[in-house]
Amino acid sequence: QSVLTQPPSVSAAPGQRVTISCTGSSSNIGSIYDVHWYQQLPGTAPKLLIYGNNNRPSGVPGRFSGSKSGTSASLAITGLQPEDEAEYYCQSYDGSLSGSVFGGGTKLTVL
Amino acid sequence: QVQLVESGGGVVQPGRSLRLSCEASGFPFSNSAMHWVRQTPGKGLEWVAVMAYDGSKKQYADSLKGRFTIYRDNSKNTLYLQMNSLRTEDTAVFYCAKDLGISMIAYAFHIWGQGTMVTVSA
Numbered sequence: 001q002s003v004l005t006q007p008p009s010v011s012a013a014p015g016q017r018v019t020i021s022c023t024g025s026s027s028n029i030g031s032i033y034d035v036h037w038y039q040q041l042p043g044t045a046p047k048l049l050i051y052g053n054n055n056r057p058s059g060v061p062g063r064f065s066g067s068k069s070g071t072s073a074s075l076a077i078t079g080l081q082p083e084d085e086a087e088y089y090c091q092s093y094d095g096s097l098s099g100s101v102f103g104g105g106t107k108l109t110v111l
Numbered sequence: 112q113v114q115l116v117e118s119g120g121g122v123v124q125p126g127r128s129l130r131l132s133c134e135a136s137g138f139p140f141s142n143s144a145m146h147w148v149r150q151t152p153g154k155g156l157e158w159v160a161v162m163a164y165d166g167s168k169k170q171y172a173d174s175l176k177g178r179f180t181i182y183r184d185n186s187k188n189t190l191y192l193q194m195n196s197l198r199t200e201d202t203a204v205f206y207c208a209k210d211l212g213i214s215m216i217a218y219a220f221h222i223w224g225q226g227t228m229v230t231v232s233a
Contacts, residue, residue: 002155036219038156045223046156051211057221089156093218099172100146100158100218 003028004090004103011109016080020106022073022090028101030071033093037066037075040087040105049088050075077108085110113137113222115207120227123197133190133207133224141165141185144210146220147192149203159205160192164214197231204228 005023012018022035029035037050048057050066053073065076073092077084090103119131133145147159160171160181169181180193190207205227208220 034217034219038220045206045226046220047223048211048219048221051217051219051221091156091158091220097173099170100161102156102158105155 002104003094003097003101004092006088006090006103006106008104009107009109011111012080013111014080014082017076017078018080018108019077020075020088020090020108022075022103024071024073024092024094024101026071027096028071028092028094029068029073031095033095035066035068035073036091037064038089038091040089042086046089080110082110084108113209115209115222115224117205117207117224117227120205120229122230122232124233125197125199125231127197128193128195129197129229131192131194131205131207131227131229133192135188135190135209138209138222140188142214144212144216145181145183145190146208146210147179147181147190148206148208148220148223149201150206150226151200151203157203161210161216161218162190163216168216194229197229199231202229202231 034052038046039049040046053068054066087105094101146161162181178196183190207224209222211217211219211221
């Protein structure tokens with residue numbers, strides 16, 4: 001059971017918008033710690049998608065955005081494309097555990 | 112280009128030890144904190160450990176209970192993970208990852224290696 005909670009799956013049609021939630025607690029997301037998001041395509045290593053709650057590394061399309069509020073965070077993807085079909089993970093730091101924690105992952109299906 | 116290459120994975124019996132290596136290139140390794148992250152087959156990601164750029168700080172996931180040791184050799188641009196008393200539940204793909212921070216730990220995984228598979232089985 002993961003410290004951060006994500007929905008197991010989401011789906012949407014090409015061109016549409018989808019959001020993936022990530023719920024934590026007062027010792028991680030609800031504290032001073034940033035949330036980061038990763039995309040994992042089948043058979044590959046994860047890739048940093050969003051860092052520091054809402055920042056995109058170089059090369060990540062502007063269709064991807066992140067936000068954080070209270071003990072939750074969200075990843076939004078607009079203008080869905082078939083190549084966005086992947087597993088998405090949120091991650092933060094937990095002050096009580098003194099270590100990084102992940103969400104369980106969300107499988108995005110582009111219909 | 113920036114690259115991390117893990118090695119040392121394989122099949123090992125329960126109770127035995129294994130050492131993983133991660134060779135870095137294309138960035139100033141000695142300025143970067145480095146992590147190990149593992150992924151059990153068909154399941155999610157689990158952070159394992161982090162070491163500061165100069166080795167001054169190490170942190171481990173509570174679940175490891177002292178069985179794993181992270182260390183680095185900056186002269187060789189290499190990160191290591193010594194795993195002792197291995198259990199079947201340690202079976203996973205182990206990734207090394209470069210921290211996003213420079214000379215500090217940001218606890219964000221910027222660059223990932225391709226991973227090395229560790230199978231613990233009798």
